[in-house]
Amino acid sequence: MKNPVNLPPSLYRKLFQKFCRKELYYELQGDLLEEFSLNVEELGPTKARWIYKKEVLKMLRPSVIKKFKNSNKYYNNTAMFRNYTKVAFRSLSKNKLFTFINVTGLAIGMSVGLLIVNLVFDAVQFDQFHENKERIHRVTSKPVQVGFRWNEGAAAPNILGEKMAEEVPGIEAVAKIRRWFFGNLKLNDNSIYANGVYADENFFKVFSFDLQQGNPATALTNPFSIILTETLAEKLMPEENLMGKVLSIPERGEYLVTGIVADPPKHSHFKFDALVSYSSVKPLEEQNILAEASTNWRDFSAGYVYFLLEKGQTLDNVQSWLNRMGQEAYADDENFFVNFDTQKLTQIVPGKNLNNQLGTEFPPLPLIILGAVAMMIVLSACFNYTNLSIARALRRSKEIGVRKIVGSSRRQIFNQFTIETVMVTVIAVFFSVFIFMVIKPLFISSIPRIDQVMQIENPPVLMVYFLLFAIFIGLIAGVFPALFFSKIKPLLALRSNASMKLFSHLNIRKVLIVVQFSISIFFLIAMTVVLKQYRFTMAFDMGFQQENILNMSLFGNDHERLINELEKIPEISAISASSMVVGSGSNRTLMLRNPVTNDSLFTNFISATPSYFDLHDIDVIAGSIYEPRQIGDNLSKMMVNVEFSRFHGYDSPQDILGEIFYVQGRPMTITGVIEDFNYQYIEEPIRSLILMESTNTMGFINMSIQGGDIVGTLEKIESAWKAVDEENDPSIKFLDTQLEEASGFLLIFTRVFGFLGLIAASIACLGLLGMAVFNAETRVKEIGIRKAVGASVSNLIMVLSKSFISLILISGVIGAFIGYLVLDKLILAEIHYRVGVGLFEMFIAMLILFTLAFIAVVSQTWRAAKRNPVESLRYE
Amino acid sequence: MKGTHLGEFQEIVLLTIMVLNENAYGVSIKREIKSRADRAISRGALHTALSRMEDKGLIKSWQGEANKERGGMPKRYYEVTNKGIAALKDAKDIRDQLWNEVPKLRLQHNYA
Numbered sequence A: 001m002k003n004p005v006n007l008p009p010s011l012y013r014k015l016f017q018k019f020c021r022k023e024l025y026y027e028l029q030g031d032l033l034e035e036f037s038l039n040v041e042e043l044g045p046t047k048a049r050w051i052y053k054k055e056v057l058k059m060l061r062p063s064v065i066k067k068f069k070n071s072n073k074y075y076n077n078t079a080m081f082r083n084y085t086k087v088a089f090r091s092l093s094k095n096k097l098f099t100f101i102n103v104t105g106l107a108i109g110m111s112v113g114l115l116i117v118n119l120v121f122d123a124v125q126f127d128q129f130h131e132n133k134e135r136i137h138r139v140t141s142k143p144v145q146v147g148f149r150w151n152e153g154a155a156a157p158n159i160l161g162e163k164m165a166e167e168v169p170g171i172e173a174v175a176k177i178r179r180w181f182f183g184n185l186k187l188n189d190n191s192i193y194a195n196g197v198y199a200d201e202n203f204f205k206v207f208s209f210d211l212q213q214g215n216p217a218t219a220l221t222n223p224f225s226i227i228l229t230e231t232l233a234e235k236l237m238p239e240e241n242l243m244g245k246v247l248s249i250p251e252r253g254e255y256l257v258t259g260i261v262a263d264p265p266k267h268s269h270f271k272f273d274a275l276v277s278y279s280s281v282k283p284l285e286e287q288n289i290l291a292e293a294s295t296n297w298r299d300f301s302a303g304y305v306y307f308l309l310e311k312g313q314t315l316d317n318v319q320s321w322l323n324r325m326g327q328e329a330y331a332d333d334e335n336f337f338v339n340f341d342t343q344k345l346t347q348i349v350p351g352k353n354l355n356n357q358l359g360t361e362f363p364p365l366p367l368i369i370l371g372a373v374a375m376m377i378v379l380s381a382c383f384n385y386t387n388l389s390i391a392r393a394l395r396r397s398k399e400i401g402v403r404k405i406v407g408s409s410r411r412q413i414f415n416q417f418t419i420e421t422v423m424v425t426v427i428a429v430f431f432s433v434f435i436f437m438v439i440k441p442l443f444i445s446s447i448p449r450i451d452q453v454m455q456i457e458n459p460p461v462l463m464v465y466f467l468l469f470a471i472f473i474g475l476i477a478g479v480f481p482a483l484f485f486s487k488i489k490p491l492l493a494l495r496s497n498a499s500m501k502l503f504s505h506l507n508i509r510k511v512l513i514v515v516q517f518s519i520s521i522f523f524l525i526a527m528t529v530v531l532k533q534y535r536f537t538m539a540f541d542m543g544f545q546q547e548n549i550l551n552m553s554l555f556g557n558d559h560e561r562l563i564n565e566l567e568k569i570p571e572i573s574a575i576s577a578s579s580m581v582v583g584s585g586s587n588r589t590l591m592l593r594n595p596v597t598n599d600s601l602f603t604n605f606i607s608a609t610p611s612y613f614d615l616h617d618i619d620v621i622a623g624s625i626y627e628p629r630q631i632g633d634n635l636s637k638m639m640v641n642v643e644f645s646r647f648h649g650y651d652s653p654q655d656i657l658g659e660i661f662y663v664q665g666r667p668m669t670i671t672g673v674i675e676d677f678n679y680q681y682i683e684e685p686i687r688s689l690i691l692m693e694s695t696n697t698m699g700f701i702n703m704s705i706q707g708g709d710i711v712g713t714l715e716k717i718e719s720a721w722k723a724v725d726e727e728n729d730p731s732i733k734f735l736d737t738q739l740e741e742a743s744g745f746l747l748i749f750t751r752v753f754g755f756l757g758l759i760a761a762s763i764a765c766l767g768l769l770g771m772a773v774f775n776a777e778t779r780v781k782e783i784g785i786r787k788a789v790g791a792s793v794s795n796l797i798m799v800l801s802k803s804f805i806s807l808i809l810i811s812g813v814i815g816a817f818i819g820y821l822v823l824d825k826l827i828l829a830e831i832h833y834r835v836g837v838g839l840f841e842m843f844i845a846m847l848i849l850f851t852l853a854f855i856a857v858v859s860q861t862w863r864a865a866k867r868n869p870v871e872s873l874r875y876e
Numbered sequence B: 001m002k003g004t005h006l007g008e009f010q011e012i013v014l015l016t017i018m019v020l021n022e023n024a025y026g027v028s029i030k031r032e033i034k035s036r037a038d039r040a041i042s043r044g045a046l047h048t049a050l051s052r053m054e055d056k057g058l059i060k061s062w063q064g065e066a067n068k069e070r071g072g073m074p075k076r077y078y079e080v081t082n083k084g085i086a087a088l089k090d091a092k093d094i095r096d097q098l099w100n101e102v103p104k105l106r107l108q109h110n111y112a
Helices: A010-019 A022-043 A045-058 A077-094 A096-123 A158-167 A230-236 A278-286 A316-328 A364-391 A393-406 A410-446 A460-487 A490-494 A496-503 A507-539 A559-566 A611-615 A642-647 A710-724 A735-742 A744-778 A780-789 A793-830 A839-866 A869-873 B008-023 B026-037 B043-056 B082-101
Strands: A136-145 A171-187 A190-199 A211-213 A225-229 A246-249 A253-261 A274-277 A303-309 A336-344 A549-553 A572-578 A588-593 A600-607 A620-623 A637-641 A660-663 A666-674 A689-692 A700-705 A732-734 B059-063 B076-080
Touching (some): A022 B026, A077 A096, A077 A410, A096 A364, A096 A410, A136 A158, A136 A316, A171 A230, A171 A274, A171 A278, A190 A278, A364 A460, A364 A507, A364 A744, A393 A410, A410 A744, A507 A744, A507 A793, A549 A735, A572 A600, A642 A689, A660 A689, A666 A689, A744 A839, A780 A793, A780 A839, A780 A869, A793 A839, B008 B026, B008 B076
Parallel strands (some): A190 A274, A600 A689
Antiparallel strands (some): A136 A303, A136 A336, A549 A732, A637 A689, A660 A666
């Protein structure tokens, strides 16, 4: 055994020996050891060891620890520092090109780093304003069902929250939230649209939203109470106290204003304009205005359960109760149970990827990827610095030699060069802040929903983090050259012919160049491949008509009234109502029971009027489309897709016609089978689908339009909309644009990869340019001699560029290999209908980079090769 | 006056050294303070106090014997110098004076 129990921890014993002053060591260590052996007898070995460790750490005080070597050897440190700064400035201004390359490279690289610093800075602030943030958790649910893959969701049945408050000890309060409160709030003649949630009376006990008027304990107790945010109240009725006023909401009744709350802070993971008391949910459900979810154990999308643990309590109790409930509550169905889990409030944003988020979501994976990518680019800029600094050692070696002979220590030389690097990075950070200011709005606007996390404003404290970041980068970039320079032996440095020997084993420089170029090639390949996937997606035949179709959101209006109005417009050749925009992926699911196997499973579902199929040009393969529903008709007919009949074991679509399946317990006859079409994203394979005319789930009107006058038609549609809904503006979109938006993330990837590739490539080329300049300058005499003996210009260019070209070829192979692995096996693997990574994309990427690199190298070697040999050999 | 001003902790350490008489060294001082004042101090903090007072000449020290528990490392014993005793007396006098000046009634606890 390395560490017998009755001996103090050896690591700490040795640590103490290391840092304690010699003259005090015997006394103090003796005392500690004696104390330790006494403690072993009195308190037992474990406690004694723990005390010993604590005692050692507390010995870290100026009166005990050794003085640093040399610390009193140089009295005037400020003078030296001033000298370092001065020399640094002189050498920077003497080598303008190198300074330019370094500062530009670092500035470009760091601006990407700053973006990430900013993003992290914003992301970690989420939900920090809640007083009890450490004790607030929410319940997440992951249903497990045979034959259907559920994702873990942020929502949980509200009835679970009710039970939890009653049954689980150690919980201070449970706050239930029901999402999707919306409507036009009306007061006298004023009206305003508001979004919000239903929240119960524990809401303010759990969360720390700032209720400015009203009683936090009772404001949400009575049914039909509403709390408005300051902004909403101000917009509804400027300069008037709305407390105690009654607002009416069409179809939802009258609500008493019982409180005014400050707007939810930017860094709250969910936001609202208004809060309605949770006790209103029950009456609204009874009136069929809300779907019955509050008592439904199978609701995994509308309700949320947050709870506040008592002080000092752990989650163990809660978790074991949740595990039990996940089985007990679903005991009637042997093919179904739920894994309930808990998630800490502060881990929601940034947090894991969940379905049905209540508000902002920000999975950590993009953050990690972005962070890694930014780090690669910043490191690439650091490499440049390292590379060029070491390359210049030839010129600086004499200076260092003299310094050393006059009496500099290694540490001092090290400090000098570190200071120089930090200076360069601090200069660079000023430029990079400018670049950052320019690219930040672009970044925010090109990545959807990132504006929920990242704020446009730059708080001043951020600049402090930027400066710290710059110093950190300076240290990384500077440590290697500083080590290198401080190692130089003065005698060697001062002997003129020895200078070349300094570089004898500097393969690291070549490795750095290869790394840089591999990174650039990787990004360029990624850009071209993702662009190819985007083109492929756009051209992909999704199996339905995409042109000349307009979709209009219903905003809760009656679709039949709207269709009646729209039918008057001659340019509209067909109209249908449906529950989703086809191909956009936002479909719903329903519980379906197979009468033969008696299996219950969730199935994708679209609600559509019969004209939907013709309008979208979806072929009916067998049977016929259901008849339009008349008033009073029961919902009893549905269509399915071919995949459905295949999935349920029917060989031919004909066979399934007339079969009865149970949807949410209701018997439905299959009247027809349609061909498979991509109703979800192209990333998903086509799964079984049912279609029926369920009137209360309609969300969109689909219109097929004819004729050239689109603007005129749109105006007519708008006036038809106004006849039905005066308050809201219509939202009309072309289907093909919506489909483009649905695949827009690919375009974003292209932009991001392209942007990063460009940055990485420009940094790499800057570095290469610097190396080429250096190479040409140090070999001036060689070139002169070669030329004098008869070498041609093209010959010389070959000689000078050879080593670089081979380096770039090597990095081309490495970058292409990594690009293939990452893109083909990781990124594209997520997409069902996809392209492959071909040689062509790799070739394009390499061609771009090779051209750039070639220009950088040849421009310099060309200049060197053209020079008159007389000039370079004159002094020999 | 200024040079001999004692901190509260220093005063306790000085008094403890005097109480321990011949046997005042790191461990014994630390344990005595722990048992009398129920005050857990680290050896490091004690060292700082001791070395400061030794610099001021309030205490002196000499190297003592070693034993097995100490891993063969010698103890260092401490003793209060005359200057230290004078500083303690000064501190006590000031306190006594103040105590005497406090009106008797104020010394009862108030239970308002």
